[in-house]
Structure formats: structure tokens, C-alpha cells
Amino acid sequence: MEIRKISPARIFTFIIFAIYAFTMVYALFWVVMASLKSHEEFIDFPNALPTSWLFSNYAEAFNLLDVSDNNMFSMLFNSVWYVVGASFISTAVCCMAAYVLARFDFKGKKIILFIEFTVMLLPIYGSQATLYKLVRQLNIYNSPLFLIKSASATGQIFFILLTFFMTLPKAYEESAFLDGAGYLSVFVKIMLPMAMPSVMAMFIICFISGWNDYMTPLIYLPDFPTMASGLYVYEQISKFNMNKPVYFAGIVLCVIPPMVVFTIFRNKLMTNVTMGGLKG
């Protein structure tokens, strides 16, 4: 029997991977174990396994973790509408803009593409103050209407979809146009279904980053805390008077939805996201 020789580089890579994986798995294991202890037990033995496994901490998290009259149920609800809404709006607007810019020649296209590149490549740092002021003036501060801020057709999501639409063959839409189909129906009935794997991948990326984004809701939606921003605020206001295992239970609950989404769609993400193409 032939034994395949494993190269030292592969062994080295495996060791690096294993060390990294151990730290990550241990950290997650540690927080799950800590979430199952009593407060006293956590203070006395933070690194030991729980003596009695208090799954009730998870039920308590829904009542105890309260931020400006929002318990975990409200935070979960806020996360869902904010993240699904923002991801849908952002992906849809980027998809529409990417499609026409990739597939049509028209007056103004070059200027728009120039602006797209400039916006992506020229960061303007002083705008946070004006943006904050504008959001307040438009009365979308601390309101679900803040979702309109997500309707941007710029950035990485736009460019990934632009790349994708540029690679699709022209034959499908050309034959549809010859059959008398309108522009909108070609987009909705032919191009969008073909682009669906990439569009879904972008939606999932927006969903996961939106779910984990604590900064935007913290600044612009203070009365609508999401799971991420709410847990951050709770930690700040209860620093010295906190039942840590219950708080950790909240942290574990916050982590579950994006992990489930990611696990289900992992393969789609890994094969449908690229930017910059392949040389050759």
C-alpha cells in the first residue's frame, strides 16, 4: 500500500489552524459553560464546569436583560425588522443599479460608474457629524423610517453584483427582447432568477453583518435596541450589578440566529462571493 507523504508545509498549516481553532472553540465553550452557572458559582469558579446546570438562566435572560423598557423579546423583534428590512432594501437597490450599469449602455453611465468608484475609494471623515444632524432633521432618528438610510447603491455589495451581472451571457435577454418582452419583465423573469444565488449571498452577508452591528442602532435607534446594541447597553448600565451567567445566556442567544443562517447557506456564500475576477 502506498503511503502518501505529507509535506511539512501542510503539517505547519494544520498546526496553526488547530491552535486558532482551539482558542475559538474554547472561548465559545467557556461562555456556554459560564451561562449555565449560578452567579455565586461563576464568581468563585469562573473556569470550572458548572456543578448544577442552570438552563433556567436562558429563560431568565428574556426577563432580566432589559434596556429602556425593551426585554430580550423586544430586542429580538427589533433585530428582525431592522436587519431583514435593511438587508432587503440594501440588496434590492444595489441589485437594480448593478443590473442596469452592467447590461446597458446609456448616457450618464460613465459618470455614475466614476461616482461609484470615487465613493468607494474616497473616504470623507468629517461627515459623521453632518449625517447625525441630517438624520435628526429628517425625523428618521429613533424611528423605523431610519431604514431608508440603507437604500444605498454603493460599496462592496454593489460591486460584487456588478461583477456578477457583467459575466452573464447576453443571449438570454436578447432572445427575450426579440420575443417582445419588456425591460422590466426581462429583469424580473430572466435575469433576476439567474442572479438569485449571488443576490441571496449578498442578502445573507447583509443579514449577518446587520445582526452583529451594534454601532448603528446604538447611535440612530436608541429606543429600538437590537440584540447586539441592547446587550452592549445592558452591559454598560449594569456593569457592577449584573448577574453575569444570565448575561452570558443572552450573549449565547444573540449568537444563535446568524450561526444558523450561516451554517445553512455557507456553501452558497463560499462559491458566490468574489470581487476582482480571476486572471487568466
Next chain:
Amino acid sequence: MASFSKQNVIRKYCFIYGMLAIGILHFLVFYLYVNFESFFLPFLDNSGNWSLGLIEIVWNNLKLGLESELLKNVKNTLIYYLTSLLTGLPISFFFAYGLYKKIKGSSFFNFIFLIPMMVSTVALSTVYKNMLAIGGPVSKIWAFITGKEAPLFLYDPKTATTSMVIYMFWTGFGLNLIMYAGALTRIPEDLWEQADLDGVGYMRGMLFIALPLVWPTFSMMMLLSAIGVFSADGPILLFTQGMYETSTLGYWMYEHVVKLEMYNYASAVGLFMTLATLPIFFIVNWLKRKLPADIQY
């Protein structure tokens, strides 16, 4: 016939600009107006009159050199920037290549490496903070190895920034890893078969086959990272709130806008930051034009 063709052109333009309308409106309000006004804010005093007072204040602060509060923030920002550049580019690529080449257990590692992307930074930073705390596993290991009591990692000016840099390394993989993985899967399989026959090993395959072939992705990511120099605000809000000499420009901006509502002063500092980035912008633009012609963005 001519009117049919004209009608078709009108229909086409209605469709195109209809599809672009929301994006354009958003750009006009949330980008153009916002940036236009933020350009003027530094030149207005509290009563709304034209003044160079704020510009002078910022300039005088910068002239203090090492004692300047703003330059201390710049120093910390650059530390986080270099950290994210290192994890986001070469290390992410090294990890993505290992997964692509199916290192033993790659399916498991694939899941693990993407945890920082899946899990909220609030959650990860909480875990990290508690692991570093007195009595936590890291301080126990520290005491075991050195025989001394562990420092207050995140609450000591000597160790706070280093602790946060380690955190950034630990959690720095994510979208970049996915980008590289996506690009690597597009390399034709027969190329690897040929390389195997020629005896090309693991590292040579990474450096001389994979890297040149995904270079468009790599260089695009590099360019995007290069211009974000002052955006690297680090996890300051989560860990130290700017204390223990850890504040960055991003955190400084947050504090002066949201907490202190000093909009004009914050805009004045922002103006200086933007001006400092302009040379990088032009270099990046020049490099972008030098990229191979078959690149699709």
C-alpha cells in the same frame, strides 16, 4: 418606424433611470449633501458666522507634536490599521488557501474561521474581556507560566492596546476569507493536476499559482484596505471607551458627535483627516488603472 424606435429609447431610459432612481436620490441626500455641508461646518462658529477659529484650534493641536491629543489618536489608529491590513490580506489568504487545499479537518476549520463573521463583536468582546479578567483562564495561564500575577490586560495603559491588537488578530477573518475562497474555487482543476505532475508543493502552489491567479481579488482588497486608513477605529467602544491611552480617531469622532454634540469641531478634524487621505486616494486610483485589463469589479 422612427417613432417606434424613439419610443423604445424613451422606454429604455425610463427603465434605466427608474432602476437607478432610489440609489441616486440616496446618494444626493446621504452622500453629496452630507459631505457638502460637512465641508462648510468647520468654517462656521457656534452662531453660524464664518470663522477660521476651529481650523486654528485643530492646527494648534496638531502643532503640539507628541503631546497632541489628536496625534495620539492617529498613532493608535495606525496600529489598528496595520493589524487589520495584516489579518485581512496575507493571513486571510493563507487561511483561505489552506481550506482550499483541503488541509485535514478543513471542513471543521472552515466553520471555525468564519465564527468571527457570524458572531456579534459584542458577544466576542464580552467573552474576550472575561477571559482576560482576573481569575479568567488567560490570567491563570499567565500566572502559571510566569509565576507572577497577571496584569490588568485591558485596564492598564501598558497592555491595553496590545490586548486589543491581539483581539483584532483573533477576530479579523471574515468577508476577506470568503472573497479569497470564492476566487480560489474558480481556478481550473486541471491546472492543479498539471502542477502535481510537475511536483509543485504546497507553498510553491500558494505563491506561484494561487496568488498570481487571484491577484485581481487580492489587489482590489489591498486597494480598498489602503484607503480606509482612518476608518480603523478598533474595538475601543467595546473595551476601554478611549481610556488607558487607547482612543482612536474613530472613537474620538463618535465621542465628539454623539456624546458631546460638537459637530463643527468634529467636522474640522474630519476635514484634516480627509486632506491627509487625499494623497493615498490618488495613489490608489493610479494603481487601480495599472491593474490587469481583464479585471472585473
